Amino acid sequence: MTSTTVRTFRPARSATSRRKWIGAAFAVPALALFGAFAIYPMARVFYISFFDYDLTSAPRWVGLQNYRYLMDSDSFQASLTATVFYVGFTYVPAVLLALVLAVGLDTRLPGSGFIRLLYFAPVAMSWVAVSIIWRLVLQPDGLLNTVLGTHVNWLTSDSSAKWALVVTSIWKETGLFVILFLAGLQRIPPELREAAAIDGAGRLAIFRHVTLPLLKPVTAVVCVMAVIRGCQSFSAQVVLTGGSFDTEVINLYVYKTAFESARMGRASAVAVLLFFVLLLVTIVQLRIFRSRER
Amino acid sequence: MTRHAAGSVLRKPAEAAPAPVAPPARGRRRRRGLGRGLLLYAVLLPGGLVFASVFLYAVLSAFKPADEVLATPMRWLPSSFRWSNFAEPFEQVAFGRYYLNSVVVGVAVTLLNVVTCTLAGYSFSKFAYRGRSLLFLVVMATMMIPLEVIYVPLYALIFDLGWVNSFTGLIVPAGTSAFGILLMRQSIDGLPDEILDAARLDGAGELRILWRIVTPMMGAPLSALALIVFMATWDSHLWPLLVGSDDAHRTLPVGLAAMQADNAGTTGIPMLMAAAVMALLPTLILFTLLQRRFVQGMTMTADVK
Numbered sequence: 001m002t003s004t005t006v007r008t009f010r011p012a013r014s015a016t017s018r019r020k021w022i023g024a025a026f027a028v029p030a031l032a033l034f035g036a037f038a039i040y041p042m043a044r045v046f047y048i049s050f051f052d053y054d055l056t057s058a059p060r061w062v063g064l065q066n067y068r069y070l071m072d073s074d075s076f077q078a079s080l081t082a083t084v085f086y087v088g089f090t091y092v093p094a095v096l097l098a099l100v101l102a103v104g105l106d107t108r109l110p111g112s113g114f115i116r117l118l119y120f121a122p123v124a125m126s127w128v129a130v131s132i133i134w135r136l137v138l139q140p141d142g143l144l145n146t147v148l149g150t151h152v153n154w155l156t157s158d159s160s161a162k163w164a165l166v167v168t169s170i171w172k173e174t175g176l177f178v179i180l181f182l183a184g185l186q187r188i189p190p191e192l193r194e195a196a197a198i199d200g201a202g203r204l205a206i207f208r209h210v211t212l213p214l215l216k217p218v219t220a221v222v223c224v225m226a227v228i229r230g231c232q233s234f235s236a237q238v239v240l241t242g243g244s245f246d247t248e249v250i251n252l253y254v255y256k257t258a259f260e261s262a263r264m265g266r267a268s269a270v271a272v273l274l275f276f277v278l279l280l281v282t283i284v285q286l287r288i289f290r291s292r293e294r
Numbered sequence: 295m296t297r298h299a300a301g302s303v304l305r306k307p308a309e310a311a312p313a314p315v316a317p318p319a320r321g322r323r324r325r326r327g328l329g330r331g332l333l334l335y336a337v338l339l340p341g342g343l344v345f346a347s348v349f350l351y352a353v354l355s356a357f358k359p360a361d362e363v364l365a366t367p368m369r370w371l372p373s374s375f376r377w378s379n380f381a382e383p384f385e386q387v388a389f390g391r392y393y394l395n396s397v398v399v400g401v402a403v404t405l406l407n408v409v410t411c412t413l414a415g416y417s418f419s420k421f422a423y424r425g426r427s428l429l430f431l432v433v434m435a436t437m438m439i440p441l442e443v444i445y446v447p448l449y450a451l452i453f454d455l456g457w458v459n460s461f462t463g464l465i466v467p468a469g470t471s472a473f474g475i476l477l478m479r480q481s482i483d484g485l486p487d488e489i490l491d492a493a494r495l496d497g498a499g500e501l502r503i504l505w506r507i508v509t510p511m512m513g514a515p516l517s518a519l520a521l522i523v524f525m526a527t528w529d530s531h532l533w534p535l536l537v538g539s540d541d542a543h544r545t546l547p548v549g550l551a552a553m554q555a556d557n558a559g560t561t562g563i564p565m566l567m568a569a570a571v572m573a574l575l576p577t578l579i580l581f582t583l584l585q586r587r588f589v590q591g592m593t594m595t596a597d598v599k
Contacts, residue, residue: 022500023421027429030414030470037448037467038436044447055450104338107330115334117582118342121349124581125574126529128547132554132570133352136563141364143351171348183593203329232442235531235547239554251442251532258446259536267446275443282438 045275049268059265066269076270078246079253085162086249087230090169095226097170098177099215103207105178106185116182123175131239134168138240161245165236172236173229177222184218185211220289227281231274250274356380356567363563376564383553383569388541392549393573395538396528399464399545403527404520406469411519412512414470415478416504420490430479437472441533449536463537464545468527474519480594481515482508518591521584528577546573 049066051059070076105116122130137143138154144167145151154164188211196206234251241247243256250270258267351370355363356379358372383389418430441448448467449458457463485508493503509516531547538544544552550566550573557566581588 019494019500020421020423023417024423024426026413026417026421026500026504030410030433030475031429033410033466033470034433034436034472036451037469038439038444039432041444041447041451042439044450045444048447048450053450055453101338104330104333107334109331109334111339112334115339115342117585118346120581120585121346121578124525124578125349126531126547126577128529128531128550129570129574132550132566133348135554136355136363136567137348137351139364139560141366141368143348143368146368171345179589180592183589228440232440234442235551238531239551254442254446255532258449264446264450271443271446275439278440278443279438 045268045271048265049272051265053264054262055264062265066266067273069266070269070273075248076253079248079250082162082246082248083231083233083250086165086169086233086247087227089163089166090173091226091230094170094174095177095222098174098222099181099219101174101178102181102185103211105182116178119178120175122172123179125172127172127235128239130172131168131236134164134171134236135240138164138168155240156245158245161241161247165233165240165247168236168240169233173226177226180218180222180225181215184215188214216289220286223285223289224282227285228278231278352567353571356564356571358564360561360564363567364560379564379568380572382565383572386565387549387553388544389549389569389572391541392544392546395543396546396573397576399461399534399538400524400527402461402465403468404524406465407471407474407523408516408520410470411474411478412504412509412516414475415480415482416508418475418479419482420485420487433472433475445532445536452537458537459540459543460537461543464534464543468530468533471523474523477515477519477591477594478512481512485511514587514590515594517584518587518594521580521587522591525577525581525588 048059050061050063052062052065053059101119105112105119135155139145140151140153142154144154152160154160192210192214193206196210201209231249232251233249234255237243237247237249237252243249243252248256254267254270254274257263257270354370354372357375357377358379359374359376362369362372414433418426418433452458452463452467455463457466489507490503493507498506529547530545531551534543534545534548535551539548550569553562553569554566557563
């Protein structure tokens with residue numbers, strides 16, 4: 001009796017440890033790719049930011065010079081301003097609009113699927129294709145001026161080019177946030193709102209005191225996503241303005257510094273700063289939404 | 295028994311209680327329904343049509359002769375539908391090549407992600423080895439490293455490897471994603487261990503279990519992952535611009551942006567619109583068909599935070 005239990009027990013134990021090794025091995029392909037193409041470059045970006053490096057000749061140590069240059073650089077400051085303007089005026093309205101649309105679209109009435117698709121469609125279109133389409137819409141004799149009855153040179157003036165990008169991007173991005181909000185709304189049990197309605201709460205009160213608090217986790221994700229996506233913006237600026245007229249956002253600035261001026265070190269310094277800003281903004285946003293939950 | 299009885303006793307008055315209140319509640323609900331319908335059909339439908347009219351404008355412009363696209367006053371419909379505008383991109387630039395490249399890169403990146411994320415998700419979900427949670431944390435932390443932060447040294451690495459202007463350079467660095475691993479881990483977590491143990495008792499190897507038992511039950515998350523990765527790859531512009539800018543390796547976004555730069559005047563507009571519309575159709579169709587999967591994938595991973 002005892003001998004048989006021991007006999008079956010021992011191979012079972014070595015089998016579990018062997019199984020663990022196999023299981024760990026399954027993570028290796030992904031980990032190897034992350035190591036080579038995310039973590040190693042992440043370490044390198046800090047390192048290179050202390051060098052003058054043009055990719056072909058040997059990197060030359062310059063200490064903090066790249067960072068000092070950026071502090072005094074007008075074009076860098078301008079790209080920061082352009083980014084803050086773009087992110088703020090695109091994503092704040094897009095998120096608010098998305099919330100309103102999601103509340104309205106949270107219904108199973110006939111035709112609601114089709115109406116949703118009208119708003120979702122830009123999500124499935126590539127940024128470059130959308131930007132090419134909007135380049136036509138924004139022409140002096142294009143759709144936008146025709147509809148508004150204006151004669152604005154949307155793409156060729158300092159005062160309006162940044163708004164052209166904002167309008168294009170709101171059109172492209174709102175749908176994504178509607179999708180996320182809508183999924184969040186549909187997970188709120190209808191009984192909660194019904195109970196509040198029976199207690200005599202008005203529609204606005206229900207929205208403010210029942211729906212909105214329950215949407216908080218989704219809102220947190222949406223806000224973090226919005227800032228990160230905003231700072232990644234690139235294609236719309238390349239296609240619509242090429243970065244002229246105060247629209248050279250941070251990402252385009254990095255690209256031009258690295259690949260048009262061949263200053264990899266300086267571009268890396270910008271990337272490092274961008275990384276810390278994104279990290280900080282994400283932490284702050286998550287904290288705001290978490291503390292309000294309590 | 296007694297608990298059951300008590301439950302039913304308790305339930306009865308609770309069910310009965312709303313009955314006298316029901317008529318006003320129903321009335322309110324009907325009014326709410328009416329308000330919803332009004333909001334949907336009188337506000338959101340016209341709003342949506344205005345929203346989508348931008349796309350319609352682009353599609354109709356793609357059929358116009360060059361002198362009609364920016365005619366004043368603006369006309370929605372072309373005088374005649376010029377299908378030849380859609381052939382022009384293939385004649386003037388290597389549009390067919392760009393298209394093929396986008397399909398090849400999109401499919402390859404998607405397949406790689408499906409494989410690496412399933413393997414890693416399975417590993418992080420069902421095997422209790424040392425360091426597992428630390429490794430998973432590291433993977434999740436890479437979500438905070440967008441391409442925009444690391445592409446300068448990443449390009450330097452690809453340059454040193456000799457992968458510039460190659461499909462390897464376009465595909466391999468995008469071969470896995472933290473998002474996908476999270477999605478697969480969350481989904482595989484839902485599988486009971488007993489099923490896997492039963493298969494082990496039958497002598498099945500771990501890879502066989504993954505392939506024969508786990509994967510077939512992961513249809514929904516896998517298609518969500520594939521859809522989201524394919525759409526993101528199809529949209530990707532910056533990275534292909536860096537490592538695939540020659541004519542043989544250009545994907546659609548790179549090719550389209552170059553066409554735009556070469557056709558600054560108005561004569562090229564119908565061709566550009568035709569090219570843009572053709573370029574966005576595959577993902578638009580996929581998204582329309584698989585909308586629910588997209589939502590599923592996006593929300594499953596958004597849940598964790």
